[in-house]
Amino acid sequence: MRTxxxxxxxxxxxxxxxxxxxxxxxxxxxxxxKDVSAxxxxxxxxxxDSSGVRRKLADFRGKxxxxxxxxxxxxxxxxxxxxxxxxxxxxxxxxxARMQVLWMTxxxxxxxxxxxxxxxxxxxxxxxxxxxxxxQTLRVTHAFEIQxxxxxxxxxxxxxxxxxxxxxxxxxxxxxxxxxxxTAEQIAEDVHRLLRGS
Amino acid sequence: MTKVHRMxxxxxxxxxxxxxxxxxxxxxxxxxxxxxxxxxxxxxxAFMTIKSTEALKLVGASTPVAQKVEIHxxxxxxxxxxxxxxxxxxxxxxxxxxxxxxxxxxxxxGVSKPLAAGExxxxxxxxxxxxxxxxxxxxxxxxxxxxxxxxxxxxxGDMKH
Numbered sequence: 001m002r003t004x005x006x007x008x009x010x011x012x013x014x015x016x017x018x019x020x021x022x023x024x025x026x027x028x029x030x031x032x033x034k035d036v037s038a039x040x041x042x043x044x045x046x047x048x049d050s051s052g053v054r055r056k057l058a059d060f061r062g063k064x065x066x067x068x069x070x071x072x073x074x075x076x077x078x079x080x081x082x083x084x085x086x087x088x089x090x091x092x093x094x095x096x097a098r099m100q101v102l103w104m105t106x107x108x109x110x111x112x113x114x115x116x117x118x119x120x121x122x123x124x125x126x127x128x129x130x131x132x133x134x135x136q137t138l139r140v141t142h143a144f145e146i147q148x149x150x151x152x153x154x155x156x157x158x159x160x161x162x163x164x165x166x167x168x169x170x171x172x173x174x175x176x177x178x179x180x181x182x183t184a185e186q187i188a189e190d191v192h193r194l195l196r197g198s
Numbered sequence: 199m200t201k202v203h204r205m206x207x208x209x210x211x212x213x214x215x216x217x218x219x220x221x222x223x224x225x226x227x228x229x230x231x232x233x234x235x236x237x238x239x240x241x242x243x244a245f246m247t248i249k250s251t252e253a254l255k256l257v258g259a260s261t262p263v264a265q266k267v268e269i270h271x272x273x274x275x276x277x278x279x280x281x282x283x284x285x286x287x288x289x290x291x292x293x294x295x296x297x298x299x300x301x302x303x304x305x306x307x308g309v310s311k312p313l314a315a316g317e318x319x320x321x322x323x324x325x326x327x328x329x330x331x332x333x334x335x336x337x338x339x340x341x342x343x344x345x346x347x348x349x350x351x352x353x354x355g356d357m358k359h
Contacts, residue, residue, distance in 0.1 A: 077299070079344060112238065115239060158281055163279045
């Protein structure tokens, strides 16, 4: 009978009708940060951490990576950001073990490995500080679209730098750009989305 | 002798009167704190709220724990953080100026030894009034942990909208 294929067809239409709004709703509110999945941002790290171990993205495969850039002589933005990253881990609870926070200095001249080893774990012992050579620092910051400038002014050093960071998914791909003005709650939600595999 | 004594008394009185006039500008510093440091870190920031009954300008500061102290402003320019020394910070009459992460701070440069949470550090603030008179006040700033999130309005969600 001719009615059979018709009802089969309408059944599919029903499935589509339910599936589409769900799909759209998911896309409309993908991340709190800026979805940069389609952009070619980032690249291999291949820089030493504060203990001298050369770090690659593959070291963190299976974990969501949160990366920010800064310098230890910063009184304001950097400690605030690092404290916020610690708050993100607290909000994640058990899922914190599935995330790695990386913090790379843009002032490797003053940020010695010893200083970084004291400074960064003071926020959370699991945080890893990265310190490249001047060339490596240029390469990585360029790849991650981070601007920085070290200025010598009136006997002091002033470091201007981009305050944003990124979330990388479990495969090491840069997915979300995190603005400086995002809350720990918003960042934790984005980490959860990446851990769920969106 | 008595006359001289009287004159000294008068002179003293006028000095006291002058200082009393300057002291008319009542400066209140609330919740002064310094971000703690780790070994090898020679710079940090101090934060507080300053109120004055008279319009003043914060022109300088000093502390025994730092070689140099400056007043800085943090600003974001298209996502890039810049910190710049300021010549002075205006404190409007009866208004409160908050020095907090994300705006103004007192920058401690050349900090020779680590500042541990719980320590109290004397911090002398120098103000100038419209007549150019200098007023100083010393506060005991509490050292808070390096990872202190206080003043991180964004984290507590009470950011201005």
